[in-house]
Amino acid sequence: MGSSEKVFRIGLTAPGTRMSHALADKAKDVANGLYGDRVELVFHPQCFRECGHFAGDDRERIDALVEVANDPEIGAVWLARGGYGACRVAEYAIPQLHEHARAKKWLGYSDAGFLLAGLYRAGFPHLAHGPMPVDIFRDDGEKAVKRGLAWLADGATSALERGVTPGHRNMAFNLTILSQLLGTSLEPDFTGHVLMLEDVGEYMYRIDRYFYHVTSNPAVRRCAGIRLGRCSAVPKNDPDFGMTEEEVARFWCERSGIPYLGRADIGHDSDNKVVPFG
Numbered sequence: 001m002g003s004s005e006k007v008f009r010i011g012l013t014a015p016g017t018r019m020s021h022a023l024a025d026k027a028k029d030v031a032n033g034l035y036g037d038r039v040e041l042v043f044h045p046q047c048f049r050e051c052g053h054f055a056g057d058d059r060e061r062i063d064a065l066v067e068v069a070n071d072p073e074i075g076a077v078w079l080a081r082g083g084y085g086a087c088r089v090a091e092y093a094i095p096q097l098h099e100h101a102r103a104k105k106w107l108g109y110s111d112a113g114f115l116l117a118g119l120y121r122a123g124f125p126h127l128a129h130g131p132m133p134v135d136i137f138r139d140d141g142e143k144a145v146k147r148g149l150a151w152l153a154d155g156a157t158s159a160l161e162r163g164v165t166p167g168h169r170n171m172a173f174n175l176t177i178l179s180q181l182l183g184t185s186l187e188p189d190f191t192g193h194v195l196m197l198e199d200v201g202e203y204m205y206r207i208d209r210y211f212y213h214v215t216s217n218p219a220v221r222r223c224a225g226i227r228l229g230r231c232s233a234v235p236k237n238d239p240d241f242g243m244t245e246e247e248v249a250r251f252w253c254e255r256s257g258i259p260y261l262g263r264a265d266i267g268h269d270s271d272n273k274v275v276p277f278g
Contacts, residue, residue, distance in 0.1 A: 013079065015085055016085030019055065044067065065093045069097050077106045082108070082109065105152055170275055172197070175210045192222070203237050207231055215256035226258055232268055
């Protein structure tokens with residue numbers, strides 16, 4: 001790297017559950033293989049702390065997020081992993097973020113949807129649902145981590161979900177997380193947006209219940225339509241629920257008057273694509 005080139009530093013925090021040093025090391029190896037010394041992953045020590053289920057107590061997680069986001073030497077914020085906890089952080093951290101945090105790209109998904117929703121509501125312009133470093137432990141997960149890096153470091157359009165086009169407003173969430181954040185201080189404005197929804201590990205009757213809740217919400221009914229990502233690792237129900245996830249999505253979209261716009265290439269897997277908000 002020439003002396004005039006500046007290293008692009010990506011800051012990482014874990015607003016929910018803790019992560020291992022081995023995960024961080026693997027993610028750093030992938031970044032180094034792609035970019036050499038042009039890109040540096042900076043994991044905040046909070047990522048590795050323990051407080052029961054969480055990566056440090058609430059105050060530690062809030063402070064780490066604010067510190068990384070407001071650091072002018074950090075070029076982007078990458079949420080290192082999901083796991084419950086971001087809702088305990090978001091509404092307290094967001095008011096502490098200033099112009100450096102607002103200028104950065106932010107990337108994450110799953111439980112990180114609480115943060116992305118609140119940031120979008122607050123007017124942050126560079127947010128996306130997409131791969132996180134924890135995905136490296138999935139089957140073929142290295143390609144997911146590379147996709148996330150490509151968007152963060154280069155804005156690579158090849159990382160984007162195929163339905164994402166300039167001038168077309170989108171948001172993407174885990175279905176369970178979206179259902180839980182409706183009516184809270186984190187709820188964004190859905191007007192005119194295409195909502196892409198995915199889920200993992202939920203019984204089909206729960207997917208049906210979440211779709212009822214989401215599509216019944218008056219604010220969600222102002223969206224431009226819903227696209228369905230992958231609902232994976234669905235436990236077997238006894239008796240069988242009798243509908244697929246797409247049949248459930250179509251049913252509730254038709255009942256609520258929300259256009260159903262087909263499938264989306266997102267999910268809790270290594271094929272998860274990047275969906276910028278807005």
